[in-house]
Amino acid sequence: MTVAAYARIAEDLRGRITSRDIKPGGPLPSELELRDKYQASRNTVLDAIKKLKDEGLVETRPGQGWFARVRIAPFVNSIDWSDGTAIEQARAQGRV
Numbered sequence: 001m002t003v004a005a006y007a008r009i010a011e012d013l014r015g016r017i018t019s020r021d022i023k024p025g026g027p028l029p030s031e032l033e034l035r036d037k038y039q040a041s042r043n044t045v046l047d048a049i050k051k052l053k054d055e056g057l058v059e060t061r062p063g064q065g066w067f068a069r070v071r072i073a074p075f076v077n078s079i080d081w082s083d084g085t086a087i088e089q090a091r092a093q094g095r096v
Contacts, residue, residue, distance in 0.1 A: 005038070005040050005044050006040075006044045006045075006047035006048040006051065007048070007051070008038075009034065009038050009040060009044065009045065009048035010048040010049075010051040010052055012038075013028065013048065013049075013052060013058075014052060014055070014057060017052075017057050017058075017068045018057075022068045023068065024068055024069070024070040024071065025067060025068065025069075025070045026067065026068050027064075027065050027066065027067050028049070028058065028065065028066040028067065028068065030065060031045055031046075034048075049066055056069060056071075057069055
């Protein structure tokens with residue numbers, strides 16, 4: 001089964017975002033760069049970006065381009081206030 005071109009582009013960009021090759025908050029390549037790299041039409045590139053936007057991986061900044069979304073991992077812990085374990089764990093992860 002063949003995979004649609006926009007899905008292949010989205011998969012490649014997804015991999016670059018999750019591996020932090022494209023840093024959180026960092027810009028994605030321009031539309032022209034993506035078109036040249038993947039030898040794809042404008043609509044194909046835009047479909048790939050839309051797929052990543054729908055997944056919450058990319059945001060659009062009007063007039064600036066596309067950027068990898070900054071995702072903050074929540075700190076989840078059951079807190080037992082009788083000992084300082086939860087506080088120590090939070091500090092070890094750089095949390096305040």
